[in-house]
Amino acid sequence: MSAPRTVKCWAAAKPKAALEEVCMEVPSLGPHGVELRVQFCGLCGSDVHLINSDGGYADFTGFAVGKPQVCGHEVIGIVTAVGEEVTHVKVGERAGIGWQNGACHECEWCKKGDEQLCASVKATCCEGNVGAFADYVRIQDGKFCFAIPEACDSAQTAPLKPPRLCSAPLLCGGQTVWTPLVQQTKDGDKFASALGREVTALSGSASKAEEAKALGAHAFAGTLDFILVTLATTQTGGRKEMESMLAFCAEKGIGASVVLRPMDEVNACLAELESAKHAKRFVLTRD
Known part of the structure; x- marks a missing residue:
């Protein structure tokens, strides 16, 4: 000790x-x-x-x-x-x-x-x-x-251009996105694109539309533009989701x-x- x-x-x-x-x-x-x-x-x-x-x-x-x-x-x-x-x-x-x-x-x-x-x-x-x-x-x-x-760099620069990529946010934000993908078969963001799914990005700020599409989203919707009838949520994830998410990011080069x-x-x-x-x-x- x-x-x-x-x-x-x-x-x-x-x-x-x-x-x-x-x-x-x-x-x-x-x-x-x-x-x-x-x-x-x-x-x-x-x-x-x-x-x-x-x-x-x-x-x-x-x-x-x-x-x-x-x-x-x-x-x-x-x-x-x-x-x-x-x-x-x-x-x-x-x-x-x-x-x-x-x-x-x-x-x-x-x-x-x-x-x-x-x-x-x-x-x-x-x-x-x-x-x-x-x-x-x-x-x-x-x-x-x-x-x-x-294969998951702590911080790296994407070839020839920004943005910088970093694995640190995967330890919370990444796990929070990954867990519903594997639990509910619904995808989003870079994970979904890497899985070959069609992605609609949701945000409360329309200013983020272009960047969302640059990250792989096929469509964008401002969450205040319509009423969501049903929401399914997860609370971060367990150890198995963390480990599988990190392995997936390493395989696909996601940060x-x-x-x-x-x-x-x-x-x-x-x-x-x-x-x-x-x-x-x-x-x-x-x-």
Whole structure:
């Protein structure tokens, strides 16, 4: 068991506050735990909701337990420590962590491979956990740390032209799209194009139509232009969906279209994300 360690992280001291770089202690690493040195961390809409303590997110923030809120749950980095029971990733290897970082592994949902529905689900950056807006991130259930296939670059430049492609957002946004595709046989976005399906992209912003089509959509619809009668949703996905999604992306050369920014620009990136003007994902980088 490794000792507690102090990490540098970007935290909100109170709801809707600007993030400030602070030092916080993270717990000792248990026998099933994994520690990553953060290299890339995607920004997600959930990060904005947590920082703002919006609606149903309020009870899951660090604020709710008397701690700052440190977000970040689309992370790729280098494994720097593992517990003695961890065998699927090794120190020095590249790995990733998404939204979920724990489950009971005993309930009916876990046994079905739907760990995201477990009543004991744990989240990487909720309830006082220090997320990946940091130099290091630790989770105690290493089953939710995933080896990143060699063909999935952490960050690469598409040949001769932008956008940059990055695998970090796949750890949450990618899994969220992939899971309904495999569970409900409905497709979307780059995944659907790679599967040979016809894609209609939906967005609340008509300004994203051209980029959606450039990414493989055959048609575009503004979601406020009509009434949706039936919605089917999923909640991220389990470990099997994460693993199959990463393998598929490696096979097809799929990565998220991103804008890379240094982590000390996190406040500006969050403001741009909240404006909903950008179709690309922001990914924070650390040296």
